[in-house]
Amino acid sequence: MGLAVVLSLPFWVPTLQGQTTGQKIPATNTAKLAKLAVPWPEPEALRARRVEAERRPLFAGSEPLAFTLTADFKALNKDRTPNSTKRFDGVITLAGPGGATTTLAVKLGTRGHFRLMRRNCEFAPIRVEFAGNETEGTIFAGQRALKLGTHCQGYKSYEQYTLKEYLTYRIFNLFTPRSFRARLTTATYVDLATQKPIATKYAIFLEDDDDVARRLEGRIAELPRALFSDLDQETLTLMTLYEYMIGNTDYSIYALHNVRLVKTPDNRMYPVPYDFDISGLVHPPYANPDPRLHLASVTERLYRGPCRTAEQLEPFLAMFRSKKNDVLALYDELSDLDAGTRQEAKAYLEEFYSTISQPRDTKRRLVDACKAAPSM
Numbered sequence: 001m002g003l004a005v006v007l008s009l010p011f012w013v014p015t016l017q018g019q020t021t022g023q024k025i026p027a028t029n030t031a032k033l034a035k036l037a038v039p040w041p042e043p044e045a046l047r048a049r050r051v052e053a054e055r056r057p058l059f060a061g062s063e064p065l066a067f068t069l070t071a072d073f074k075a076l077n078k079d080r081t082p083n084s085t086k087r088f089d090g091v092i093t094l095a096g097p098g099g100a101t102t103t104l105a106v107k108l109g110t111r112g113h114f115r116l117m118r119r120n121c122e123f124a125p126i127r128v129e130f131a132g133n134e135t136e137g138t139i140f141a142g143q144r145a146l147k148l149g150t151h152c153q154g155y156k157s158y159e160q161y162t163l164k165e166y167l168t169y170r171i172f173n174l175f176t177p178r179s180f181r182a183r184l185t186t187a188t189y190v191d192l193a194t195q196k197p198i199a200t201k202y203a204i205f206l207e208d209d210d211d212v213a214r215r216l217e218g219r220i221a222e223l224p225r226a227l228f229s230d231l232d233q234e235t236l237t238l239m240t241l242y243e244y245m246i247g248n249t250d251y252s253i254y255a256l257h258n259v260r261l262v263k264t265p266d267n268r269m270y271p272v273p274y275d276f277d278i279s280g281l282v283h284p285p286y287a288n289p290d291p292r293l294h295l296a297s298v299t300e301r302l303y304r305g306p307c308r309t310a311e312q313l314e315p316f317l318a319m320f321r322s323k324k325n326d327v328l329a330l331y332d333e334l335s336d337l338d339a340g341t342r343q344e345a346k347a348y349l350e351e352f353y354s355t356i357s358q359p360r361d362t363k364r365r366l367v368d369a370c371k372a373a374p375s376m
Helices: 027-035 043-054 157-175 209-215 233-246 310-322 324-333 339-356 359-368
Strands: 065-071 088-095 101-110 126-130 145-149 182-191 197-206 259-263 269-273
Touching: 043 209, 065 101, 157 182, 157 197, 157 233, 157 324, 157 339, 209 259, 233 269, 233 310, 233 339, 310 324, 310 339, 310 359, 324 339, 339 359
Parallel strands: 065 182
Antiparallel strands: 065 088, 088 101, 101 126, 126 145, 145 197, 182 197, 259 269
């Protein structure tokens, strides 16, 4: 595995706080690395885990899931410490047939980095933790903890950004099962003390990391400083072309930023991306590109993957072209997208399809403009 420190990575490799090039792997990662030495289950057990993860009821449907979440949101939204261990009591209420309701006691915590900052989002992203076997027989069956992408700000326009971010996951699902599944919801947030609704907003449940790994018959590998050469090349190329398609540069394999690595028993490593809000396709008001990339806006595309020839890229681009109608149809099927948002998103995607339909443009933007690097 490529765990050796790379001393001359170019400027476009993001370095998060506490993660700079030239550092040794922190001692806190020792336990994570040790997990990779645990013997693999038998193939039959891996297949059973895959089937179980694939059948999670939360991701079996695509219609928005309505639920109520009751908690002390005033206290919750005060906790803006990254990786905070504070937990707050909450209750999820689901409507059932004949007016019956199901309630689930949960623990809530804030999560994230950029959207966790109060200056970016007044309503923090949430981690929802479920207790024991309470979820059996409900749509949350099999879930232990889930990320809930919230509306960020109370303005009505922010719901459009939530819908657009949800569709970024649906688009990538069209191209590969090596992708996170997402479930769109309408969440009604209720204040615990007054029992009064605060807001009803669109939100997104994101598939658990471990379930993604189980579907790939592997396990999460928390290995920072991964190189392009460490990864499954087909998956890597598809992923980086997809990030180019949606205009996303807010990810790093090297820093494990908005990318999970899944390792399988045959020692293949698959990169699986998530968190696409700071992309040209979603383009919320708080989205700005890293200054080191010298981009005027997140809507300006930049290919950051491994350098390939036009001939090597063509099978992947042919796949993108073959799925074009399916991609655009997702925007027509989501009725709550307003006309302007739908038109803007489809026009942005059409720019990508125009590029990959012209060999000269493909060569100029994806081949000639590629900056050779061992990672990113």
